[in-house]
Amino acid sequence: MTLTLVHHSPCSPALYGAMAATVACAQNAVLMHLPIAFDSTQGADRVQMVASSGSLVPSGLLWYERLTDRQIEAASDPQAIIARAGECDVVVPWDDAHQLSATLQTLVEQAEAAGVSVCHLTVRDDHDSWYLQDQHGRPTAHGRWSRDASGRWMKVDSRPSTASDLALLRVALVGAEADQKDVYPATLAALADAADACGLEMQVRFVDPQSLDVQALADVDGIVLPGGSDMNNVPGQIRAARHGLLSGTPVLGLCLGMQSMTTALAQSLPGLEQANMAEAAPDAPIKSFVPMAGLPGLEEHRLGDRRLSFKVAATEQRFQSHPVIRCNHRFFLNPDLVDPLETAGMIITATDATGQVVDAMAWPHHVFYQGMQGHPEQCSTAGKPHPLIEDFMRAAMTSSAPPSVVEDEATR
Structure with missing residues (x-):
């Protein structure tokens, strides 16, 4: 099983976890997330997405539910993520600007000790379209993603044309x-x-x-x-x-x-x-x-x-x-x-x-x-x-x- 870490930094609350969600969707993997602390300047509603179980999570994790039709879970600690990664593929979003590097180090070390393969992907922003690079700086096969006028995530090559007679x-x-x-x-x-x-x-x-x-x-x-x-x-x-x-x-x-x-x-x-x-x-x-x-x-x-x-x-x-x-x-x-x-x-x-x-x-x-x-x-x-x-x-x-x-x- 593989633990995929999707690095996106810095990102707004609405973007946090969005590209990780596209990876989870493509790999039929579970998205899990670690605690994150957005500062108050990023809006009063930065952590207002409601998990079905009753936890408040970063608002950008909405995209995981929309793309996969699976329900987001509450934030997990490294031990819970490693345990789950021993059962199935897991994707975890990461933002260096708002999460502690020591937590990431602990997660990677524990994964390797447990025999879980760790993959690092990095989000790149190219004029409001986003794509992923692997550990060697090469674009991955996940394609380019962008947001439509209403902020909805979709692949660049699959965006529907807008009818002019609506x-x-x-x-x-x-x-x-x-x-x-x-x-x-x-x-x-x-x-x-x-x-x-x-x-x-x-x-x-x-x-x-x-x-x-x-x-x-x-x-x-x-x-x-x-x-x-x-x-x-x-x-x-x-x-x-x-x-x-x-x-x-x-x-x-x-x-x-x-x-x-x-x-x-x-x-x-x-x-x-x-x-x-x-x-x-x-x-x-x-x-x-x-x-x-x-x-x-x-x-x-x-x-x-x-x-x-x-x-x-x-x-x-x-x-x-x-x-x-x-x-x-x-x-x-x-x-x-x-x-x-x-x-x-x-x-x-x-x-x-x-x-x-x-x-x-x-x-x-x-x-x-x-x-x-x-x-x-x-x-x-x-x-x-x-x-x-x-x-x-x-x-x-x-x-x-x-x-x-x-x-x-x-x-x-």
């Missing part, structure tokens, strides 16, 4: 462009999967929530509020959701985005104007989302794959190919707000197994205003987009961009 869909992704491309690539890739399934050409407009001008949303066909751990994004996400409510523009919320859009909805109701999320606004007089910690039957931090409990038959039918969602959250919809929101018309389409955590919601008085507490973008692949994201695309496609309705700041 309908154009303009989507506002309310997140900083660098974060969505170089830190956490799952949302952009999942949107592209859905656009492909709908036969659309997607044009993404990145709208930074920390400097959001609602004029940037005036002519788009749909608005996406992504997940994330940076609470500084929440005020801008809420404003974007409010714009979607006022203008009739389809809105999709993912994890944090669902919390923001539900909060915007609550703020539109009499008596709940001051509602806000406890994590983002601890001093808010009314908390729209509150911690799960200490509550009977709930986890403090909900991580990993969780089966949805559907409350609407049509939703269950639509999601039959994706009945499980990846979760990564500590806050949930305040139970005290469920009744006023449902009375106003909000529909809870899915919950957790206990019925306490709202996992999916919809506002039926709108062409599409739906969100999910988990991460459907991490459950999407080319050719098999998540149904919630595909439905958003179809709604945006069929509802032409509405007349601009720009929020009057003086009234808020």
Whole structure:
């Protein structure tokens, strides 16, 4: 059996493990990874890919799941990797800039002592296409890889030609462009999967929530509020959701985005104007989302794959190919707000197994205003987009961009 070390240094969180994934795919090998410490300057969501077992791993390891249809595991120590390499071929990504050289030395020494063959490959970047060299500096047979406009990895010689007669869909992704491309690539890739399934050409407009001008949303066909751990994004996400409510523009919320859009909805109701999320606004007089910690039957931090409990038959039918969602959250919809929101018309389409955590919601008085507490973008692949994201695309496609309705700041 062979242990293949794929050296890629330095690399962004969105690239970490990507070329190693192509090797694992080509060799039908298992990808394992050692702990890595990206510094905080590389984005709040640098380690936000959720393993099905419940571990958080570098966001670039998404590509292993997308390319191989296998689930990524939690980080391993050298001993566990050597033990696995004694059973099957193993590929391990390595970044000298963010991992300790002593760990690599230990891994290589233990592999050789155990009789495991060690192969070193190095990633080379040639004008935004990547290829591998062996220990002698020769290109390998793995070919050249690049990313399409949505960041999805594919072989250079297998990239499909773009049809020129596809309908154009303009989507506002309310997140900083660098974060969505170089830190956490799952949302952009999942949107592209859905656009492909709908036969659309997607044009993404990145709208930074920390400097959001609602004029940037005036002519788009749909608005996406992504997940994330940076609470500084929440005020801008809420404003974007409010714009979607006022203008009739389809809105999709993912994890944090669902919390923001539900909060915007609550703020539109009499008596709940001051509602806000406890994590983002601890001093808010009314908390729209509150911690799960200490509550009977709930986890403090909900991580990993969780089966949805559907409350609407049509939703269950639509999601039959994706009945499980990846979760990564500590806050949930305040139970005290469920009744006023449902009375106003909000529909809870899915919950957790206990019925306490709202996992999916919809506002039926709108062409599409739906969100999910988990991460459907991490459950999407080319050719098999998540149904919630595909439905958003179809709604945006069929509802032409509405007349601009720009929020009057003086009234808020």
